[in-house]
Amino acid sequence: MISLGRSTGKEGATQMLPRSYAFALLVGLGSLLAPLAADAQQPSVLQNIQKSKTINAGYIPYPPFVIVDPNTKKVSGYFIELMDEIVANMGQDIKIKYEETTWGTMVVGVQSGKFDVVVSGIFSTIPRSMQVTFTRPVMLVGLTAVARSDDTRFKTDEDLKKPGLTVAVTAGEVGHTYAKQYLPNAKLIVIDTPDITRPMLEVLAGRADIGIADSMSVYNFVEAHKGKATNVFAEKPLYLYGTGLMLPRDLQWKDFLDQAISFLEYSKVLDRLEAKYKKGATEWISFKKNY
Numbered sequence: 001m002i003s004l005g006r007s008t009g010k011e012g013a014t015q016m017l018p019r020s021y022a023f024a025l026l027v028g029l030g031s032l033l034a035p036l037a038a039d040a041q042q043p044s045v046l047q048n049i050q051k052s053k054t055i056n057a058g059y060i061p062y063p064p065f066v067i068v069d070p071n072t073k074k075v076s077g078y079f080i081e082l083m084d085e086i087v088a089n090m091g092q093d094i095k096i097k098y099e100e101t102t103w104g105t106m107v108v109g110v111q112s113g114k115f116d117v118v119v120s121g122i123f124s125t126i127p128r129s130m131q132v133t134f135t136r137p138v139m140l141v142g143l144t145a146v147a148r149s150d151d152t153r154f155k156t157d158e159d160l161k162k163p164g165l166t167v168a169v170t171a172g173e174v175g176h177t178y179a180k181q182y183l184p185n186a187k188l189i190v191i192d193t194p195d196i197t198r199p200m201l202e203v204l205a206g207r208a209d210i211g212i213a214d215s216m217s218v219y220n221f222v223e224a225h226k227g228k229a230t231n232v233f234a235e236k237p238l239y240l241y242g243t244g245l246m247l248p249r250d251l252q253w254k255d256f257l258d259q260a261i262s263f264l265e266y267s268k269v270l271d272r273l274e275a276k277y278k279k280g281a282t283e284w285i286s287f288k289k290n291y
Contacts, residue, residue, distance in 0.1 A: 045116050045253035053094050057083065058101040058115035060194045063220060064277040065121035068100075078277040079119045079245070082138070085269050086260045102194045104172035107131050110248050117257070123174050123214070123241035135244040135257045138270065140285040142215035142237025143174055146200045146222065146229050154210060154232045161185060168199030168208035174241060175199070175212035197221045204228055214241075216283045223279075240285065 049055055059075060061068045067077040075098055087094050101109050101118065109115045110132045123141065124134040147154050154160065160167070163185045169176040171192040179188055189208050191198050196217040202208040204225065215237055222231045244261070247254055264270050274286060 045248060045250040046256050047252070049094060049116060049253075050092060053092065055083075055087070055094060055096045056114065056116045057096050057098050058106055058109050058118040058120075059098055060101060060103060060106065060118075060120040062120045062194075062196070062217070064279070065216070066119065078273050079121050081273055081276075082261075082264065082270075083117075083119055085264055086257070089260070089263070100194070102172065102192070103170055103196075104192055106172075106246065110246055113248070116248070116253070118246040121243045122246040123243055125174060125177060125241065127177065128246070133247050133249050133254055134242070135247065135254065135261055137242030137244045137287075138261060139243050139274075139287065140240045141243045141283075142233070142285070143178060143212065143239040143241065144215045144218045144231055144233040144237050145175075146203050146211045146213070146218050147209070147232050148203060149228055149230045151209070151230075157182075157233075157238055160210065160212075165210065166208045168202040168211040170196045170199055170213065174214060174239070178238065179212055200229065212238075219279070219283045243284070 043051075059066045059080075063077065065077050065079045066075055067080075068075055083096055087096060098119075099115070101115070106115075106118045106120075106122070107128060110118060121138070121141070122128075122134065124137065128134075145154065145160075160183055165183075165186045166189060167179050167183060167186040168189040168191065169179050171190050173196060175196075176188075176190060179186060189199065189202055191202070196213050197220075199208065199211040199213065200218070200221045203211045210232070215231075215234070218231050219234075222229045245257060247257065261270075278284065278286075
């Protein structure tokens with residue numbers, strides 16, 4: 001406790017603490033404690049959801065994690081069903097309101113409070129984790145690349161660092177982050193689009209030497225363009241990323257979703273979703289189960 005009156009010195013004499021100093025100290029302590037008090041009074045995302053009965057979810061079309069019907073615009077896919085299972089088990093008549101976003105704007109959408117969650121199966125990276133947070137990973141997705149089938153220049157990541165290469169990437173996607181950090185000699189074609197296959201089309205058109213993207217998008221693209229495109233690092237991805245849901249920094253909301261995902265794992269729901277949506281062995285890597 002701070003006394004504005006007398007204090008005892010080392011020789012037992014009472015001394016006055018200058019009121020101006022004491023007042024300044026109290027004001028300083030108040031300014032430090034005020035944000036803590038405000039945070040304590042701020043409702044959590046989960047509390048707001050329970051009150052409004054609505055989860056505001058952003059998504060990016062990203063088959064098979066999020067699939068958009070071109071006619072009805074209805075969304076489906078692995079992570080859509082995962083969210084449906086979570087909501088069904090909440091037992092509170094909660095609805096999910098979906099809104100499309102992009103790889104380049106999804107973080108801002110979460111930070112601004114527009115989205116309670118982004119559900120497209122988002123990679124947890126250090127730059128993203130400085131701004132938002134993530135659930136526990138549901139699976140691992142690799143980073144690989146597309147080249148033309150007749151182009152044999154690319155065997156290892158060192159081949160990507162050679163001068164003179166043109167590399168196509170999607171703005172805000174992990175391929176873009178990788179290229180900026182590790183390929184200083186490359187000329188980048190950066191396309192701002194929710195469609196991760198767009199940069200791969202630049203490769204087939206001859207405007208880029210290689211397109212870098214996640215293993216799932218590359219797998220699907222190569223399957224659709226057999227004989228024209230090859231998955232360069234299918235067996236040994238450049239990177240592996242923990243993949244889950246993107247969230248605002250809210251401990252109660254994150255804890256709830258982590259527990260919900262664990263429940264879906266132990267109740268075999270995730271196994272069912274994987275059997276339904278996973279096509280090729282190189283699309284993503286599942287966590288080994290010891291039970």
